[in-house]
Each structure stands twice: as structure tokens, then as C-alpha cells.
Amino acid sequence: MSVGTRPMKPLSVELRLRASRLDVRAQFRVAPGRVCALVGRAGSGKSGLLKAVAGMMPAQGGRVALGADAVYDSAARIDLPAHQRKLAWLDGHGHLVPHLSVRQNLLFGAQGSPHVGALTVVPDDIVNWLDLGGVLGQRPHQLPAAMRFKLALGRALISSPNALLLDDPLGQVPEAEHDALLDLLADVAARFRLPVVLVSPRMHDVIRLADDVVILHEGRVASAGPTAQILSDVSLSTFLEGLHAGSVLEGEVKRHDIEWLLSEVDLGGQRVSVPAMLHPVGTKVRVKLRARDVTLHRDVPVDTSCTNHVRGRITQIMLAGEHGVYGAVGIELDRSVDPLNPQVLPGLPLWGLLTRKSIQQMGWSPGQPCVVSFKAMALAVSAWR
Template identity: 60%
Template sequence: MNKLPKVLPLALSVELRLQQPGLDIQAQFRVLPGRVCAIVGRSGAGKSALLKATAGLHPSLGGRVALGNQAIYDSTAGVNLPPQQRRLAWLDGHAHLFPHLSVQGNLEYGLARAPKPVNGPNFDAVTQWLDLRSLFKARPARLTPSQRFKVALGRALLSAPRAILLDDPLSGVAEHDQPPLLDLLAQVPTRSKLPVVLISPRMNEVIRMADDVIVLHEGRMTSGGPVPQILSDVSLSTFLEGVNAGSVIEGEVKRHDIQWLLSEIDVAGQRVTAPAVLHAVGRKVRLKIRARDISLHRDLLEGSSASNQLRGRITQIMLAGENGSYGAVGVELDHVRETGDFSIQPGVQIWALLTRRAIQEMDLAPGQPCVASFKAMSLAVSSWR
């Protein structure tokens, strides 16, 4: 028997203009297959409206949405496919399961929506991955929020979509139940090879899942790029995390200290100590450190409780106005070669938030070598898909 033809994943390109009451929204972005683009910003910035317009659930004033070279919305060419024909899977915190159908019925509904003849996801593989087989006969009203989420995710994947749109998908699940579901979500881009767009107010989800991020402020894109670059830009803290602003850096687990329940992570050739993580040696991880938790020194410290001391060089100093009480100091980390020599590793940068007095008394200036210190307990470590 001949196999059904497979359709290669395509990039999702979005360039839209739309309106909400009191807000004019304009944005453009492109997501490659197997990658995740997160849209972040304050509440009311237009994030959900932009995602709904991409799906055809909100009217647009103009622009274009395309999968590869195929437009599913193009105001100039008069193309405007209805949502059910765009083949963009939508998942939010409400699940939207059919109450009159069983779990199996909901899943089979998704499978029936997959176009033929095209090889879509395998029903048995998806239901086994999500551990749904024991729930087949249950109705949605009897499910827990976590179970409803998994059924909705399975139904979305079984419909063989061309891209996946996630609008705060874990908002309907209690916080203590979110971590295992986030682990499942983080596997989706790799398993499906589809472009994924994520909206979430929780930065741990963005750090865990996203490859790229765009910042939306009052309907306009203020910045965009790789996660470590954008989420480490303290100049965007007003739009993002405020007092929790800091740096996101990528590393690799190198060693576990069982005696002290600590893990060592390589960052630019230097070792960072963190509370024990469950990730295997060799696993890529992301580390989040608040700028206010970092101290700067001229030389390495002795007899300090700050177990992490990273060598680097000051790149810039941003003061909070002429009369502000603090400033942000950017430090580019030295890259340590296996020979023990130091060199600059462009792009690996952390930020320290210091008082203006400390900056002045230390006479800090761009180009100066320094040591950035912080406690192991100040780190948040996340696996990175």
C-alpha cells in the first residue's frame, strides 16, 4: 500500500493591522517550523487580539498572513480564509471541549478535521504520549483542568494543523499543576515540527519554550529577537518584569554535587553553581538572574557566601535619569578556554542594578574588567527544549 503524501512544515508569516477600542495594533513577525515565537508585553498591549486576527477570529484592517508562500489572509489580494480553513490550531485556557462528546469523541473530532489524503499525527501515539487512553469514555465535565488541557492539546494536534497558536494555554490550570503540562507543551515544536506562537504572562513559560520573543507595547512592536537578548535587556523592564528584570543566559549542565545538592552549569566556559537540578549532565538549560541580585567587584572575593563569581568586562552603564537613585551596568562575560586563557565571548551579557553612589564610588566605566557575583539561591534554572 502506498503511503499518504506528507506535507512539509512551512514558516508562518504575519503582518497585520487591526483595531480595538482605543488601540491601533500593527505588528509583523515570522516563525520558522519547529520554533516558538513568544509575544510579551503589558496587559492590554494587543497581544491576544493580534493572535486572534492571525487565526481569523478577529477582523483585520489590512495586512497578510501566510504559510510559506500561500496566503491565508491578504487584504490586497482579497484573500480571507475563514478560521476553519486556515488550519491554525488554537489553544487557550478554556479548552473548549464539546461537552456532549466523550474524550475519545473529542479526539476523533480533531482527527476527522485533518485533511485527506495527508499523513497526520498518529492517534495511538498522541493519546499514549498524553496519557489519555484511560479517559476515553469520560465526559469533559468529569475531567480535571489538567486533563481537559491535555485533551484539548491532543485534539488540536490530531487535526494536523500547519501552525499552533497558544494564548495563555495554562491559565485554566492551578499553578502547582502547571509544570508537567509545560513540559508537554515544550515538546510540541520538536514533535510536530510546526511553527508555534505563544502568549503568556508568566516569564518562566516564555523562558522554557520560546526561541524568539517580540515585545508589544500599546499595539506596537518595541523590540524583537532571540530570548536571551530581549529578556536580558533591562531597558525593556518597564514593559516586562519591572523589579524582577534581569538576565537570561544559556548554559550546559556539567556536574551534580550529590553531597551538597548542587549542580554546576557551564556558562561561556565559566562554572555557575545552582541548587540541584533534575537535568542530566550535558542538558542545555537557561538561567534567570535578577539584576538586583548581582554585585560587581574589582577582583575575586574570598570568604564570601556568593558562590558564583564570573569574570567579565563592563560594556555600558544606563542611569535612571539625571537624579535617579540607581543605574544598570551591563557586563559581557569573559569566555574561558580549556587552556585557562580568557577572551571576550560576544553576546553573553548580564546586568547588575547598582545605586548611583556605588557606580560613582567605584568609578565604573565601559571597558573595565570586573567580577560579577551572586548567590546560588538567587538563580532560577529552567530546561530548554
């Protein structure tokens, strides 16, 4: 049996609901094969919205549809129960059946699926992909947390869902094992052509998995769009990670320096050094740089421990009030021009968090060229599917 070969439809959401005394009104759309992350501060309505999409929490109005087929439509009085929506739910608890074996838990996922039918043998492609072959006879309590997650994921996919909803799915797994499991999740959308919606308290998960993000703030959509663009927007920083907020830049691995245990990543034509990684040359990656780790200069500084100096131009300055301590400086990096394809492309955006004093003493203003400096160790890099 091959799971995920049927044509998939986009998931469209437009909902109103009450969640923890919060009035939530949000809409978004996820195409097959793409991952959309709902992000925002704690209490912004992310998990409540996801549960309402799944049919696990009542909505006050709106519509949830797969293509043209509504699973919830308040105007048309359509409200399918959760099991009929066929939107697979996966959270940190797994909800495995404790008295059933791994094999039986996997087969349990196929019950009632018109696309799968009555299975008596677990599909080899799922077992091999998740490396569950050696534990099929064991029960969930005998498995480590990472293996229980794989089992829950396999059961969800064998049910032949219309979409996959992830609510902090790695919440019960030791952090040291997250990267390998994130690689599996990154493979899901493309392998099974599913629309995937993710909620996670860890921005690293979002950077690794999401094609698009929807920022929720007090129950409303503050912004939405491609991950790198939205997460690098200085004007949205207040809705995200506070002092840990920064920029997400998409690039490509170009070289590995074995002697110094560093790697080089191309960011729009400018290369930066990052801690050595195992990703081969040519791998597409996302680089996270916190705004507080950025320093600005008129020219490339000398006698500094920073190894990365990229050129750009200031686009905006946002001060935290007239007498605030700090200000956010938006920057657009210079982009090298390919002589064979001389089209003008916008440079990668990033921003830095500087004191109001340093901004005024340096006389920074929009339109000025600058050099952005930061240490290699200030960068967090993850592969990007």
C-alpha cells in the same frame, strides 16, 4: 496514523488592527519547528494580535501567510475564516465539547481536515504521548485541569493544523502541574514540525519554550530576536518585567553535588552553582537571574554568602534620569577560549540593577573589568529543548 508527517511551511505575519483602543502594527515570522513568544506588559496588544492571526478578530490590513499561501491579504482581498486557516487555537479554557467523551472530543478535532480524513479510531501515538489511554471513555468535566489541557492539545494536533497558536494555555491549570505540561509543549514544535506562537503572562513559560521573542510595546514591535539575547538586553527592561526583569543565560549542566544538593551549570566557560535539579549532566538549560540580585565587585569578594562569582566587563550604564535612584549596568561575561578552536566569541550578556550612589562611589564605567556575584538561590533554571 502519524500526525505531523506532511511538510510544514513558515508562518509569516504582518498585520494592522485595533485592539482595546490600541493601534497595533506588528510583523514576525516563525519557521516550522520553532516557538515564537509575543511578550510585553499587559495591554501591549499581544492577545489581540494572536486572535487576528487566527481569524478570530478583524484586521485592518496586512498579510498572514503559510509559505507563499496567504490566509489573509488585505491587498488581494483574501480573508479566510478561522476554520479554513487551519491555525490551531489553544487557550486556558480548552473549549471542549462537554457532552462528548474524551475519545469523541479527540475525533472531533479531525472533522473537516483534508490531511486526516474521517477518523474512527484515535491515533495511538497521540493517546500514548499524552497518556490519555485510561480516560478515553470519560467526559471533560470528570477530568482534572491538567488532563483537560492534554485533551485540548491532543484535539488541536489531530486536526493536522498548519500552526499552533497558544494564548496562556496553562491559565486554568494549578501552577504545581505546569512544569510537566511545559515539557509536553516543548516537544510539540519539534515532534510535529509546527510553527508555534505563544502568549503567556508568565516569563517562566517563555524562557522554557521560546526560541525567539517579539517584544510589543503599546502596539508596536520594540525588538525581536533569539530569546536569551533579547531577554538579557538592558535597554529593553522597561518593556518587560519591571523590578523582576533580568537576564536569561543559556548553559549546560556539568555536575551534581549530592552532599550539598547543588548542581553546576557551565555558562560560556564559567561555572555557577544552582539549586539541585533532576536534569542529567549534558542537559541544555536556561538560567534566569534577576537584575536586582546582582552585585558588582573589583575582585572576588571574601566573607560573603554568595557562592557564585563570574568575571566580565561593563558594556554600558543607563541611569534613570540625572537624579534617579538607580541605574542599569550592562555586562558581558568573559568566555573561555578553546585552544583547539580559538575563535573569538562574544560573552554572555547580563545586567544588574544598582543604586546611582553605588555606581558613582565605585566609579563604574564602560570598559572596566568586574566580578559579578549572586547567590545560588537567586537563580531559576529550566531545561531548554
